[in-house]
Amino acid sequence: MAEIRLSQLAHSYSASPSKRSDYAIEQMDHVWEQGGAYALLGPSGCGKSTLLNIISGLLVPSQGEVRFDGVMVNELPPEERNIAQVFQFPVVYDTMTVYDNLAFPLRNVKTPEERVRERVEEVADILDLTDRLASKARNLSADEKQKVSMGRGLVRDDVAAILFDEPLTVIDPQLKWKLRRKLKEIHQRFAITMIYVTHDQLEASTFADKIAVMYDGRIVQFGTPRELFESPAHTFVGYFIGSPGMNFFTPCIDGDNILIDGQHLELSAEMRRSLLDARERSDNLKLGIRPEFIELAEDGTSGTLSAVVDHCQDLGTYSILTLALNQARFKVRVEEGGLALSGRVSVRFPERWLTLYVDESRVEVAS
Numbered sequence: 001m002a003e004i005r006l007s008q009l010a011h012s013y014s015a016s017p018s019k020r021s022d023y024a025i026e027q028m029d030h031v032w033e034q035g036g037a038y039a040l041l042g043p044s045g046c047g048k049s050t051l052l053n054i055i056s057g058l059l060v061p062s063q064g065e066v067r068f069d070g071v072m073v074n075e076l077p078p079e080e081r082n083i084a085q086v087f088q089f090p091v092v093y094d095t096m097t098v099y100d101n102l103a104f105p106l107r108n109v110k111t112p113e114e115r116v117r118e119r120v121e122e123v124a125d126i127l128d129l130t131d132r133l134a135s136k137a138r139n140l141s142a143d144e145k146q147k148v149s150m151g152r153g154l155v156r157d158d159v160a161a162i163l164f165d166e167p168l169t170v171i172d173p174q175l176k177w178k179l180r181r182k183l184k185e186i187h188q189r190f191a192i193t194m195i196y197v198t199h200d201q202l203e204a205s206t207f208a209d210k211i212a213v214m215y216d217g218r219i220v221q222f223g224t225p226r227e228l229f230e231s232p233a234h235t236f237v238g239y240f241i242g243s244p245g246m247n248f249f250t251p252c253i254d255g256d257n258i259l260i261d262g263q264h265l266e267l268s269a270e271m272r273r274s275l276l277d278a279r280e281r282s283d284n285l286k287l288g289i290r291p292e293f294i295e296l297a298e299d300g301t302s303g304t305l306s307a308v309v310d311h312c313q314d315l316g317t318y319s320i321l322t323l324a325l326n327q328a329r330f331k332v333r334v335e336e337g338g339l340a341l342s343g344r345v346s347v348r349f350p351e352r353w354l355t356l357y358v359d360e361s362r363v364e365v366a367s
């Protein structure tokens with residue numbers, strides 16, 4: 001088990017990178033603490049696999065250092081890094097039994113057979129593979145094969161870390177939930193550093209204690225699922241986390257009056273000051289608020305905005321309303337009664353849940 005420290009790390013697939021877009025990973029410092037359950041979350045092409053392959057040793061970074069418990073491992077090949085990796089597609093030996101597949105990583109490091117049996121039985125039990133131990137791997141379903149792959153990653157308790165690269169892609173949706181819970185259980189039992197790569201926010205938040213959100217070759221936020229939801233550090237996090245994502249408005253500053261889409265937005269003196277300060281630095285200002293935090297208000301209440309109901313999506317236990325101020329559309333989550341709404345409604349944007357972004361990054365509002 002190990003702490004994994006990335007220092008001034010960057011990677012370009014080009015031999016002579018000259019501009020930012022030549023880098024798959026932009027320069028970063030990051031620490032995965034020993035024993036943590038982490039997710040690396042981001043859209044396709046943001047650099048997740050590149051980062052994972054740098055940690056496992058499949059790729060040598062073009063810049064910076066990778067350290068396991070303080071020891072530089074940049075030049076060490078994967079087999080000398082003591083890392084277990086579970087890929088998108090099952091890696092099993094078809095002609096071997098499930099037992100022998102699970103035993104393989106242990107026998108490879110000359111583990112006594114008695115200990116091999118203990119660990120194989122323990123992992124098979126966790127993954128509900130006990131009944132299949134004597135079966136040849138070629139006779140298993142795709143789900144079962146991937147469980148064996150995962151088992152092979154989990155069976156050694158002396159690894160520095162286990163890296164999962166979208167391991168549930170081939171798994172039946174019904175089983176996905178169950179396996180995620182299992183992985184979490186395994187993590188709690190063995191406290192091994194685990195990094196789980198996914199583009200699915202639900203997968204990330206059910207597995208991980210902390211999530212690193214990647215965007216365009218950078219980790220734009222590293223936090224708990226709650227932190228990512230309640231205070232996104234970057235507009236991308238606001239947009240990517242949550243369903244639907246955060247609403248964004250471009251504020252228009254007219255003296256002391258702050259307008260969004262032509263309507264006056266009542267703000268505290270502190271928020272107004274932050275907006276005025278921000279405008280000195282950039283023209284790219286946004287105010288973000290999640291659909292969950294917008295309140296419907298009685299008509300004519302002071303401090304509200306007037307919106308028109310565009311449409312309403314009934315999702316069973318709640319509704320998502322799409323509203324329009326003038327041109328700007330935004331979404332509001334309504335627990336009940338949303339379907340009955342039509343025409344004009346009044347909404348309130350509680351300031352506690354309004355976030356100011358300058359050049360896409362969150363700015364703390366001075367109190």
Ligand SMILES: Nc1ncnc2c1ncn2[C@@H]1O[C@H](COP(=O)(O)OP(=O)(O)OP(=O)(O)O)[C@@H](O)[C@H]1O
Binds near residue numbers: 024042
């Ligand atoms: N072998 C390679 N040679 C050149 N460019 C590459 C190579 N592998 C990845 N890239 C580029 O590096 C960037 C990051 O890719 P990477 O595969 O790490 O992203 P990802 O987030 O894992 O995406 P996905 O979820 O689709 O696998 C992308 O622009 C990709 O096109």
